[in-house]
Amino acid sequence: MLDPTAVIADDVVLGEGVRVGAFVVIKPGTVIGAGVEIQDGAVLGKSPSLARTSTAPRDPLPGLTVGDGAVICCGAIVFAGASIAAGAIVGDQSYVRERAVVGERSVIGRGSCVDNDVRVGARVKVQTNVYLTAYTVVEDDVFVGPGVCTTNDDTMSRHDRAYQLRGATLRRAARVGGGVVLTPGVEVGEEAFVAAGALVTKDVPPRTVVMGVPAHVVRDVPDADLLEHWR
Known part of the structure; x- marks a missing residue:
């Protein structure tokens, strides 16, 4: 139709x-x-309409x-x-x-942005008003809460064209709460849990719960919360 x-x-x-x-x-x-x-x-x-200074590929x-x-x-x-x-x-x-x-x-989700060269796996839930910056990787079964913001440029544009932008990596079944900010290149491990409002400035180990500004480990994710029990 x-x-x-x-x-x-x-x-x-x-x-x-x-x-x-x-x-x-x-x-x-x-x-x-x-x-x-x-x-x-x-x-x-x-x-796309790329800025003159954009480092994004321009291939057909x-x-x-x-x-x-x-x-x-x-x-x-x-x-x-x-x-x-x-x-x-x-x-x-x-x-x-x-x-x-x-x-x-x-x-x-509604109003969310999946930027260039982002990889989102299967069965991922990206909520409202999320920004997945360029070169971010989101593996299967990840949950990304509303208002999450990923970043990929430590220099905030004060770099030459050789500089490599680095998005976040969210490993399988990770959960990222609402309003979390992830700084360039950080990795959130498999089955990890990032509490709402956290600022993630370094890698999050698998199966850990982190919270705070900056985020820090507070405990392990219990077995009962693993994805295998919720399929």
Whole structure:
């Protein structure tokens, strides 16, 4: 079902049963799988507009791909070169940049930003107004609470082009509470728990609970809280 107000480029591939809402724009080269829902006002396959000083790669981008059964919600913008896997949900007014990957059945919450070259695994829950900065890695089954902010530049732009930006790494089944800030390059270990409002300035060991500003270890994650008991 295609709303008559939608603007769809000639070479876009639409799978069987795709639903396209009002005022949707789908740019050239985009491939949409079967049963995908694209809600009102979404823009798919947008090209990036990079600042002159940006260090992001400028190579030509392939088309956006959206897997079977995914949902792109109202007002979302998903760039060319991104990949949205089967069953994923990209929430209202969220933003997924070029070369980002969102894994199967993952959810990107309302107003959240998945920056360029971010990898989000399967079954990840990214809540409202989260910022996943460029080069962040989020492994499978991670929970990212509302308002979490990751950063990737220790110099805050006072560097030359050779400087390497470093996003955060969130290992499998880690949980990060609301309002947490993660500084460049930190790693949150597998099954770790970061309490709301923490400032993470160094790596968090696996299966530990950290809290505070700066975050520090307060105890271990109990066996009863491990993901294997909650599937």
